[in-house]
Structures are given as structure tokens and as C-alpha cells.
Amino acid sequence: MDHGDGTALLTDQYELTMLQAALRSGTADRRAVFEVFARSLPAGRRYGVVAGTGRLLDAIEAFCFEPAQLEFLAANDIVDEPTLQWLEKYRFTGNVHGYAEGDCFFPESPILVVEGTFGEAVLLETLALSILNHDCAIASAASRMVQAAQDRPLIEMGSRRTHERAAVAAARAAYIAGFATTSNLEAGRLYGVPTAGTSAHSFTLLHDSERHAFEAQLASLGADTTLLVDTYDVERAVGTGVELAGPALGGVRLDSGDLGALARRVREQLDALGAAGTRIVVTGDLDEYGIAALAAAPVDGYGVGTSLVTGSGAPTTSLVYKLVARADGPGEDAPVRPVAKRSPGKPSRGGRKTAVRRLDGHGVAHAEAIFLGEAAPGPRDRVLHVPLVRDGEVVGREPLTASRERHARAVAELPASAVRLSRGEPAVPTEFVGDGTRP
Amino acid sequence: MDHGDGTALLTDQYELTMLQAALRSGTADRRAVFEVFARSLPAGRRYGVVAGTGRLLDAIEAFCFEPAQLEFLAANDIVDEPTLQWLEKYRFTGNVHGYAEGDCFFPESPILVVEGTFGEAVLLETLALSILNHDCAIASAASRMVQAAQDRPLIEMGSRRTHERAAVAAARAAYIAGFATTSNLEAGRLYGVPTAGTSAHSFTLLHDSERHAFEAQLASLGADTTLLVDTYDVERAVGTGVELAGPALGGVRLDSGDLGALARRVREQLDALGAAGTRIVVTGDLDEYGIAALAAAPVDGYGVGTSLVTGSGAPTTSLVYKLVARADGPGEDAPVRPVAKRSPGKPSRGGRKTAVRRLDGHGVAHAEAIFLGEAAPGPRDRVLHVPLVRDGEVVGREPLTASRERHARAVAELPASAVRLSRGEPAVPTEFVGDGTRP
Numbered sequence: 001m002d003h004g005d006g007t008a009l010l011t012d013q014y015e016l017t018m019l020q021a022a023l024r025s026g027t028a029d030r031r032a033v034f035e036v037f038a039r040s041l042p043a044g045r046r047y048g049v050v051a052g053t054g055r056l057l058d059a060i061e062a063f064c065f066e067p068a069q070l071e072f073l074a075a076n077d078i079v080d081e082p083t084l085q086w087l088e089k090y091r092f093t094g095n096v097h098g099y100a101e102g103d104c105f106f107p108e109s110p111i112l113v114v115e116g117t118f119g120e121a122v123l124l125e126t127l128a129l130s131i132l133n134h135d136c137a138i139a140s141a142a143s144r145m146v147q148a149a150q151d152r153p154l155i156e157m158g159s160r161r162t163h164e165r166a167a168v169a170a171a172r173a174a175y176i177a178g179f180a181t182t183s184n185l186e187a188g189r190l191y192g193v194p195t196a197g198t199s200a201h202s203f204t205l206l207h208d209s210e211r212h213a214f215e216a217q218l219a220s221l222g223a224d225t226t227l228l229v230d231t232y233d234v235e236r237a238v239g240t241g242v243e244l245a246g247p248a249l250g251g252v253r254l255d256s257g258d259l260g261a262l263a264r265r266v267r268e269q270l271d272a273l274g275a276a277g278t279r280i281v282v283t284g285d286l287d288e289y290g291i292a293a294l295a296a297a298p299v300d301g302y303g304v305g306t307s308l309v310t311g312s313g314a315p316t317t318s319l320v321y322k323l324v325a326r327a328d329g330p331g332e333d334a335p336v337r338p339v340a341k342r343s344p345g346k347p348s349r350g351g352r353k354t355a356v357r358r359l360d361g362h363g364v365a366h367a368e369a370i371f372l373g374e375a376a377p378g379p380r381d382r383v384l385h386v387p388l389v390r391d392g393e394v395v396g397r398e399p400l401t402a403s404r405e406r407h408a409r410a411v412a413e414l415p416a417s418a419v420r421l422s423r424g425e426p427a428v429p430t431e432f433v434g435d436g437t438r439p
Numbered sequence: 440m441d442h443g444d445g446t447a448l449l450t451d452q453y454e455l456t457m458l459q460a461a462l463r464s465g466t467a468d469r470r471a472v473f474e475v476f477a478r479s480l481p482a483g484r485r486y487g488v489v490a491g492t493g494r495l496l497d498a499i500e501a502f503c504f505e506p507a508q509l510e511f512l513a514a515n516d517i518v519d520e521p522t523l524q525w526l527e528k529y530r531f532t533g534n535v536h537g538y539a540e541g542d543c544f545f546p547e548s549p550i551l552v553v554e555g556t557f558g559e560a561v562l563l564e565t566l567a568l569s570i571l572n573h574d575c576a577i578a579s580a581a582s583r584m585v586q587a588a589q590d591r592p593l594i595e596m597g598s599r600r601t602h603e604r605a606a607v608a609a610a611r612a613a614y615i616a617g618f619a620t621t622s623n624l625e626a627g628r629l630y631g632v633p634t635a636g637t638s639a640h641s642f643t644l645l646h647d648s649e650r651h652a653f654e655a656q657l658a659s660l661g662a663d664t665t666l667l668v669d670t671y672d673v674e675r676a677v678g679t680g681v682e683l684a685g686p687a688l689g690g691v692r693l694d695s696g697d698l699g700a701l702a703r704r705v706r707e708q709l710d711a712l713g714a715a716g717t718r719i720v721v722t723g724d725l726d727e728y729g730i731a732a733l734a735a736a737p738v739d740g741y742g743v744g745t746s747l748v749t750g751s752g753a754p755t756t757s758l759v760y761k762l763v764a765r766a767d768g769p770g771e772d773a774p775v776r777p778v779a780k781r782s783p784g785k786p787s788r789g790g791r792k793t794a795v796r797r798l799d800g801h802g803v804a805h806a807e808a809i810f811l812g813e814a815a816p817g818p819r820d821r822v823l824h825v826p827l828v829r830d831g832e833v834v835g836r837e838p839l840t841a842s843r844e845r846h847a848r849a850v851a852e853l854p855a856s857a858v859r860l861s862r863g864e865p866a867v868p869t870e871f872v873g874d875g876t877r878p
Contacts, residue, residue, distance in 0.1 A: 010603040012596065012622040013636030017660055021638070025655030027645050034641070059603070072628040080659075118645050125639075126622075129599035130606055157451065160568035161755040163605035164449040164498070167569055183451040183565075189511040197452030199460070200564075202473070202762035205778040206466050206557050216464030220519075221456055231780045306755060315754040316600040316745060323641035339644040341670045 007059045008090075009069050012126045013078060019119050020083040028086075028119035031336055033325040033352045036098075036112035036132060038105070042140075042314035044423025047414060049143050049407060050111055051173040052135030053101035057394045059127055060092055092120050096389035099355075101398070102176050102407035103384065104414065105136075106368040108430045110353040111319070113385070118326060125321040133319050134166060135173045137311035141288070142177035143411060144312065145304055147419040148291040153180035153301045155196050157283065158309035170309045176403045179308075180301075191400055198253075204231040211240050218245050226251035226281055229266075238266055242273045251279035251300070259284065260297040267298035287312050288421055324350050349432070356381035357413070357428075365413050365428050372434040382413075446498045447529075448508050451565045452517060458558050459522040467525075467558035470775055472764040472791045475537075475551035475571060477544070481579075481753035483862025486853060488582045488846060489550050490612040491574030492540035496833045498566055499531055531559050535828035538794075540837070541615050541846035542823065543853065544575075545807040545865045549792040550758070552824070557765060564760040572758050573605060574612045576750035580727070581616035582850060583751065584743055586858040587730040592619035592740045594635050596722065597748030609748045615842045618747075619740075630839055637692075643670040650679050657684050665690035665720055668705075677705055681712045690718035690739070698723065699736040706737035726751050727860055763789050788871070795820035796852070796867075804852050804867050812873040821852075 022028035041048050065073075065087040073079055073087070094116025105111050112128065114121045145154060156174040159167035159182075171179075171187030181196035182188070188195040199217055207213035214227055214237075223245040229237035229252045241249055252270070254262050259282045270278045282294065283303030291302050307313075327334035338350025349372065356377045358367040369381065377383055388396030411419065418427035461467035480487050504512075504526040512518055512526070533555025544550050551567065553560045584593060595613040598606035598621075610618075610626030620635035621627070627634040638656055646652035653666055653676075662684040668676035668691045680688055691709070693701050698721045709717045721733065722742030730741050746752075766773035777789025788811065795816045797806040808820065816822055827835030850858065857866035 007603070009625040009628055010598070010606065011624050012598055013624055013627075013634045014622065014638055015636075016624070017636060018638050018642045021642065021656045021659035022645060024659040025646070025651070027655065030645060032641075032645065069628065072624070076627065076634070078624070078627075078634065118641075122641060125641075126599050127603055130601065130603035133600050134602040134605070159449070159451055160565050160760075161572050162569060163573040163602055163608055164446070164566055164569035165604035166573070166602035167449065169602055183453065185450050185452055185455070185511070185517070186448040188452075188515065188517075189448055189508065195452045195515070195517065197454075197456060199453055199457050201780045202471075202557075202561060202564075203457045203460065205762045205780060206461060206469060206471065206765055207464070208767070212464070216466065217460045220460035220463040233781075306757075310754040315749040321599075323644045326645055328647070341640045341644060342672075 006064070006066050006069060007062045007127055008065045009072070010127050010130065011123065015123050015125055016073070016079050016083065018122055019086070020079045022118055023083055023086060026330070029117045029330045031327040031332070031334065032116065032118040032121050032323060033336065034114040034121050034125070034321050035110045035324045035353065036128060036319050036321050037108055037110050038318045038320070040107045040318065041426055045140065045314065046418045046420065046424050046427040047104045047106065048136055048317065049139035049177055050099045050101055050103050050105055050136060051139035051176050052131040052169070053098060053388065054397060054400065054403070055135065055169060055172070056128055056131045057388060057397055059131060060096075060124065060389060061394055063092060063124065063127065065090055086119070090120065090123070091392060092116065092124065092389070093392035094120055094389070095387070095391065097385040098388050099384050100386045100403070100406055102403035102405075102410065104410045106426045106428060106430050108370060109368055109384070110355055110370060113352065129319055129321050133317045135169055136317040136319065137314055138170045138173035138308065139177045140317070141312035141314065142174040142179055142308055143407065144288040144421060145291055145308065146178035147411070148288040148421060149302055150295065152299065154178070155180065155281070155301060155303040156182040156184070156308055157303045158305035159184045161306045162309035167309065172400065174308055175400060176407055178404065178408060193400070198226045199228055201228060201231050204228065210237055211244070214241055214244050223248040224250035226253050226279070228253045228255065230254055230256050234262060234266065235269060238269050239273070242270065242275045242278070247273070247275040247277065249275055249278045251281050253281045253283060255284045260294050263294070263297045263299050292421055325352050355384045357384060359413065363413060364415055366415070367428050368430045370430060370432050372432060375434040445503070445505050445508060446501045446566055447504045448511070449566050449569065450562065454562050454564055455512070455518050455522065457561055458525070459518045461557055462522055462525060465769070468556045468769045470766040470771070470773065471555065471557040471560050471762060472775065473553040473560050473564070473760050474549045474763045474792060475567060475758050475760050476547055476549050477757045477759070479546045479757065480865055484579065484753065485857045485859065485863050485866040486543045486545065487575055487756065488578035488616055489538045489540055489542050489544055489575060490578035490615050491570040491608070492537060492827065493836060493839065493842070494574065494608060494611070495567055495570045496827060496836055498570060499535070499563065499828060500833055502531060502563065502566065504529055525558070529559070529562070530831060531555065531563065531828070532831035533559055533828070534826070534830065536824040537827050538823050539825045539842070539845055541842035541849065543849045545867060545869050547809060547869045548807055548823070549794055549809060552791060568758055568760050572756045574608055575756040575758065576753055577609045577612035577748065578616045579756070580751035580753065581613040581618055581747055582846065583727040583860060584730055584747065585617035586850070587727040587860060588741055589734065591738065593617070594619065594720070594740060594742040595621040595623070595747055596636075596742045597744035598623045600745045601748035606748065611839065613747055614839060615846055617843065617847060632839070637665045638667055640667060640670050643667065649676055650683070653680055653683050662687040663689035665692050665718070667692045667694065669693055669695050673701060673705065674708060677708050678712070681709065681714045681717070686712070686714040686716065688714055688717045690720050692720045692722060694723045699733050702733070702736045702738050731860055764791050794823045796823060798852065802852060803854055805854070806867050807869045808872050809869060810872050814873040
């Protein structure tokens with residue numbers, strides 16, 4: 001079955017029917033500005049994390065309508081012939097600015113600004129939101145886990161709990177947020193995320209005894225491997241592991257039970273056996289709270305699965321893609337003016353925006369300032385938008401490690417309260433600057 | 440960037456390191472039986488829905504290690520040379536049985552049974568779980584929404600709230616569970632799910648007035664289209680819509696506010712204008728409870744987004760893939776015996792299982808009976824396993840409409856309490872039959 005690289009049909013039908021109607025009414029080529037933002041963070045969260053930007057840039061490059069896709073649209077009468085002809089030639093030729101990947105965001109932060117004609121920019125709505133809503137949700141949860149783990153490494157191992165391709169994106173997002181490794185091999189191949197993993201319970205059960213299984217694993221993967229010790233009896237398994245591998249045994253993994261108490265007992269046992277360097281890795285339904293609760297336990301690393309890939313209670317972000325300004329007529333020179341709907345409970349602010357993070361004299365953030373119109377950054381303001389696409393060319397690609405380093409800096413810049421796990425307000429308030437009467 | 444069709448690296452690293460160690464210890468070719476099941480349903484849910492089977496069959500067919508994937512594994516020293524050679528020739532040659540797609544499941548239901556050598560069957564663990572855990576979560580939530588909506592049609596429109604490829608699978612799963620249509624075009628192209636969609640607020644804002652926007656939409660999409668009427672003032676928009684389209688106006692969509700009260704006012708207005716046939720579609724943060732609350736409102740259809748693609752509070756299923764039996768030695772004739780781990784809180788039952796749904800004289804289900812060993816179905820038992828893969832060949836493919844029809848029948852067969860939205864116990868109890876001493 002053809003799953004292909006094409007991204008153009010990862011799109012809601014109404015983007016294409018709107019295009020068709022706008023082509024007919026002569027408004028499709030009005031210049032337009034769309035903005036991606038969230039009205040709020042998930043309840044109690046103190047900051048969000050921008051992730052998915054790099055994937056979005058790949059997806060925009062791959063966004064073109066191939067014959068099989070056009071045939072589908074034609075055969076199902078989804079759009080008319082003039083629209084099919086327009087789509088056949090479609091490439092995004094506009095500009096995209098946005099928060100750099102790994103940076104933090106807050107309510108109303110304009111994390112992406114897409115400028116082009118209405119027709120070319122509206123088509124990107126669904127895909128941009130899918131990628132950013134998913135990846136930001138994962139990175140935002142992952143960042144809290146990284147903070148909770150302090151300096152201990154985190155392994156992302158949630159692939160089996162989410163859609164098979166979402167798993168790859170989740171591993172990437174977790175790495176940006178500071179996870180050390182992933183179990184997901186495709187994330188290693190596609191994005192260079194370091195991979196990890198040794199064995200599961202089935203490997204122990206496959207062998208005639210746990211001893212045979214450990215012998216097999218050690219013979220093949222070396223003494224530095226991590227043995228899973230909770231298939232039958234943890235104490236006996238740890239004893240067997242050290243007996244077979246000696247004090248060079250790399251690690252043991254605990255996947256069930258009271259992980260804190262168990263880790264303490266295993267640490268004592270390992271130390272008594274002379275295996276003071278053998279690491280203890282814990283896995284099994286951990287989230288940021290479970291990780292924090294193990295801060296005083298002798299744990300050397302955490303594996304996190306379900307809670308990571310489901311955003312730890314917030315499996316999506318509430319990012320929207322809104323038209324905030326558009327021209328009154330066709331062409332480059334037609335004046336562009338702010339627009340906003342007035343739906344009850346969902347008001348929006350018109351106009352193209354820029355944003356800065358306001359820092360105090362110690363470099364600590366104290367506000368997210370969003371400029372409407374022509375306000376200018378002050379000397380201690382950190383400008384948040386970077387160019388991502390210019391005249392249709394991707395200009396904002398960067399190594400994943402750059403996003404990862406940016407994230408560490410962005411969190412360090414926030415007030416100390418930002419990294420508390422308890423429910424709270426956004427770590428900094430959002431302020432609007434300027435009157436928004438100019439686009 | 441190469442995203443390709445290959446599915447072999449959508450896999451946790453430990454599947455490959457276990458394979459390597461088992462190849463070396465001579466246990467990789469022991470015959471093995473793996474079982475997919477959930478220890479429990481999400482809290483309060485009364486049944487689960489099997490979905491993803493058809494996608495899994497596609498993914499198993501595509502599961503082979505291509506040069507780019509082998510190069511990645513070699514370059515990163517993930518497995519050794521003998522393992523790479525084994526992987527290069529890998530195709531799954533075993534058997535898979537499982538619950539047919541669309542059927543219901545309960546705690547411990549053996550929804551998939553994979554038989555092969557340990558080496559070939561263990562490699563499918565991550566991919567099988569990713570697909571089933573995701574798709575079952577979506578279908579299980581979707582089924583509750585379909586029950587809540589009674590005979591009113593549901594539109595799946597959550598693509599923007601989940602990973603861009605997960606969105607396609609979610610649309611497919613929702614259709615199996617009884618949704619009428621999806622906004623996702625790729626789900627239409629790949630799986631034949633009917634698609635729907637007309638316009639968003641941005642289309643209204645693009646035009647110089649709402650009237651211009653409606654004129655443009657009606658001119659292009661015809662009077663039978665659905666107009667979005669809450670950009671500025673609903674009453675005025677409904678009036679304009681009927682004025683322009685006449686009583687043939689297909690529908691109006693409400694996306695904000697108190698949907699029940701608004702629908703009643705709009706229905707009165709439409710009727711007074713002679714547009715008694717114009718449908719009212721409501722969207723905006725609906726879940727199964729929101730849908731049920733609108734049962735008495737004059738609503739003709741619901742659009743559901745976020746809550747559908749996030750499983751309405753249960754974004755994943757807790758399906759696991761456990762080794763339940765394996766041979767004592769290599770070859771076809773070595774005796775296969777049950778195995779089970781004894782981890783605290785996560786016990787498992789060894790042995791290959793089959794299952795039936797026990798029906799009473801009225802055809803109503805009263806138990807999920809799981810056979811260990813050689814128990815046989817009774818005359819009113821509905822056998823739940825169907826062959827899916829035989830000797831490596833996919834034999835269980837079926838049209839999506841067949842899964843959809845099966846789901847409707849499977850829910851109708853459950854006791855009436857099954858479709859209550861309130862939290863409750865599983866609709867039928869799970870019973871084990873037989874002693875499990877024989878594989």
C-alpha cells in the first residue's frame with residue numbers, strides 16, 4: 001500500500017473547498033497572514049515547549065499534489081477542474097517565521113506566522129497543526145520529566161503505546177526536551193536520536209532458566225549490558241547476574257513493584273556483592289510525578305513510555321491556525337489589514353505579531369511580550385521569531401542538537417517556579433504591546 | 440527525507456538485541472506463541488473495540504529490512520554481523536490469529552495470537568502494539584460517541600489535534616466504529632472513508648463581508664453546502680444564508696457558544712424562514728457526554744475532533760504482547776509449553792488461548808470465555824478468532840465496511856448496560872476455561 005512521502009492530503013477537506021470557492025470569487029490570491037498560537041496551556045502547566053518545527057519544514061517541502069492524489073480528488077468530486085489545475089502547480093512560495101524549535105511558549109505566543117496568498121497559506125493549516133500540536137504536547141510533557149529527573153538520564157520507550165509514526169516523532173520531541181535516548185530505531189535512523197535497549201521478559205521466558213537467559217545475553221551483548229531482573233525473583237536474579245558478569249555488570253532493570261523500595265534493596269545487594277558500579281534503571285508506568293518521587297532512591301536512570309507519548313495527561317496542544325490579516329484585494333500592493341472573528345468564548349486578536357521574552361538584569365524572564373503593529377524590542381528583550389521559510393525556500397533547518405541545547409537554555413532562563421510540577425499559572429505573564437490597528 | 444513504506448525499524452531496539460542474543464544461544468528458532476491482550480479496560484469503560492488489524496496486516500507485509508535500514512543498524516553497532524545477515528533475509532513466515540476487526544473485547548481477551556519462531560515473532564512486538572494500541576483506543580472512544588449520537592451522523596474532524604499519520608489511522612478507526620465521514624483526505628484516498636468539509640472562519644474573514652463569503656461559497660459549492668454561521672452574529676448569518684440560498688440551503692454549522700440553546704434558536708429561525716430542511720451541524724469540543732447532552736436539541740449532525748483523536752481520556756490501550764508458550768528446543772516437533780512471568784502486580788497466564796463470546800437464548804452476550812488448553816466451544820458460543828496470516832501469507836484482509844458492519848453487530852449483541860456512558864464494570868465478565876496445563 002502506498003503510504004509515500006506526499007503530505008498534501010494530510011489535510012482537511014475544507015481547506016480545498018475553501019480554496020475552490022476563493023478561486024472562483026477572486027479572493028484566493030489576496031495576501032494573508034495566518035498565526036499559530038494556543039489560547040491557553042494545558043490546565044496547571046507553567047510553560048509549553050515548541051517542537052515539530054523541523055518536521056514541519058520537511059513536510060512543507062514535500063507538500064505537492066501528485067497524480068495519485070489529484071486522481072483521488074477528481075474521482076470523488078472533491079474539487080472542480082480549475083482547482084485541480086491550480087493544485088497541480090502548487091508549491092508554497094510564501095514566508096514562515098516562528099519560535100525556534102526547543103524554545104518555550106506561553107498563552108497567545110505567536111509560535112508560527114505564515115504569510116502568502118490565502119490560497120497557498122490556507123492549505124498548510126491542517127498539516128502545520130497536526131505536527132505542532134502533537135510534537136509540542138510530547139516535548140512539553142518530556143521537559144517536565146527531565147526537570148523531575150534532575151541529572152539522571154531518561155530513556156524514551158513509549159513507541160508501543162502510540163501510533164507507529166507518531167512514535168518516531170515522539171522520540172524526536174523527547175530528545176529535544178532533554179531525554180538521553182530512545183528505544184525507537186527509526187528515530188535513530190531518521191533523526192540521529194541515540195537509541196538504547198537490551199531485553200524484555202520474553203527473553204528470559206524463552207530460555208530454560210533465568211540463568212541461561214542471562215548467560216545468553218551477557219555472551220552476546222557483553223558484561224556492560226542491562227539485565228531485566230524482575231521476571232521471577234529480583235534478589236535471586238541480581239545474585240545470578242553478578243555471579244555471571246562479575247562487578248563489571250552494566251546495569252539491572254526493575255519494571256514492576258514498589259520501585260523505590262526495590263531499588264534500595266537492590267543497591268544494597270549490589271554493593272554487598274562488590275558491584276558498586278552497576279546501574280539501576282527503573283521502568284514501569286512512570287510519569288513526572290513518579291520520577292520526582294524516586295529522587296531520593298538509588299536510581300541511575302528512568303525509562304518512560306505511556307505517559308511520555310500521551311503527553312502525561314495532555315495528549316495534544318490547543319494550537320490553532322488563525323487568519324489574522326489579509327489584503328483587501330489581489331496583488332503585492334493591496335493594503336493588508338487585521339481581521340478577527342467574534343465567536344463567543346473564542347475571541348481572537350487580529351494583526352501580524354512579533355514577540356519577545358522580556359528578561360531582567362539577571363537574565364531571568366519576566367514576561368512574554370507580544371507586539372501588535374510596529375512596537376520595537378528593548379535592549380534586554382530576547383526576540384523570539386526566526387525565519388523558517390523565505391519565498392518558499394526552507395531557511396530555518398538546524399541540527400536536532402541545536403534545538404535540544406536551545407531548550408535547556410530556554411528553561412534555565414525562566415523563573416524558578418517554572419519547573420515546579422505542581423499545578424500553577426504560566427511562569428511568565430503574556431502582555432500585548434501596541435494597539436493592533438496596524439498589520 | 441526518506442519516510443518510505445518500510446516498517447521494520449518502527450521497532451524497539453531491544454527486539455533486535457534479544458534476537459542477536461537468542462541467535463547466539465541457539466534459542467532464536469524455538470517455536471513461540473505470543474499473545475496480545477489488555478489486563479483491563481480504561482477505568483469505567485464497559486467494552487473495548489478491536490481496530491487496526493487491517494493496518495497491521497499491511498505493516499507485516501511491508502516488514503523487511505532494506506539496505507538503508509541495515510546500514511543504519513551496522514553503522515551504529517546495534518546488532519552484530521550474523522544478526523544483520525539474518526535480518527536481511529527476514530520475512531515473517533508464521534501464523535497469526537485474532538479477533539476480527541470491529542469486534543468488541545474485554546479484559547484478558549486474546550485479541551491477537553502470533554505463532555512462529557521466537558526470532559521472527561518477537562520482531563513484530565513493537566509494531567503490532569503501536570498499531571493496535573492506537574487504533575483500538577480511537578475506535579473504543581468513537582463507539583461510545585456513536586452510541587451517544589444515536590442515529591445522527593458523526594463527522595470525524597480531529598486531524599489537526601494528532602500526529603499527521605495518526606490522523607489517517609484515527610479516521611479509519613472512527614469509521615469502523617460507526618462515524619459517517621472524516622475531514623481527512625488521505626483517509627479517503629487510502630481507505631475509502633467518505634470525506635466531508637466545506638469552510639472555516641478564515642474563509643469568512645478573507646472576504647469583505649460575511650455576505651460576500653456566503654455568496655462565494657454558494658456559487659462554488661452549491662446551495663446544498665453547509666455555511667459556518669458563528670463568525671460574527673449567528674442570527675444575522677442564518678438570515679443572510681437563507682436569503683442567499685433559499686430554503687434549499689443544505690446546512691448551517693455552529694462551532695461555539697451554548698450549542699443546545701443556539702441550535703434551538705437557529706431551528707426556530709430556519710423554520711420561520713421556510714428552511715425546514717436545512718440541517719444544523721454542531722462542532723466545538725464535543726465528546727460523548729457533550730453529544731449525549733444534545734440529544735433533545737434540534738441537531739442533525741455532530742463534528743468531533745480533539746476528544747476522538749485523543750481517545751476521550753484514554754489516548755492509548757494497555758495492550759501487551761506476551762510470550763505465553765515456547766518450545767524446549769529447536770524444530771517443528773519440539774514440545775511447546777506454557778510460560779509466564781511472576782512480576783508483582785503484572786502476573787500473566789501461560790499457554791495458547793482461544794476465546795468465545797457466550798450468548799444466551801436471545802443472542803445476548805453474557806460472558807467472554809477464554810479457553811486454556813483443549814476446551815471446546817458450545818453451541819451458542821460465538822468463536823472470536825479468525826485466521827489473519829497463514830505461513831506468512833496474509834489471509835485475513837477484508838473491506839473496511841465489513842469491519843464496520845461487524846462492529847455494529849458486536850455492540851448490538853452486548854447487554855443493554857454496555858452502551859451506558861457512565862463508569863461501570865466490563866459489560867460481560869471474563870471467564871477462564873480449562874487448566875492451562877496444555878499449550
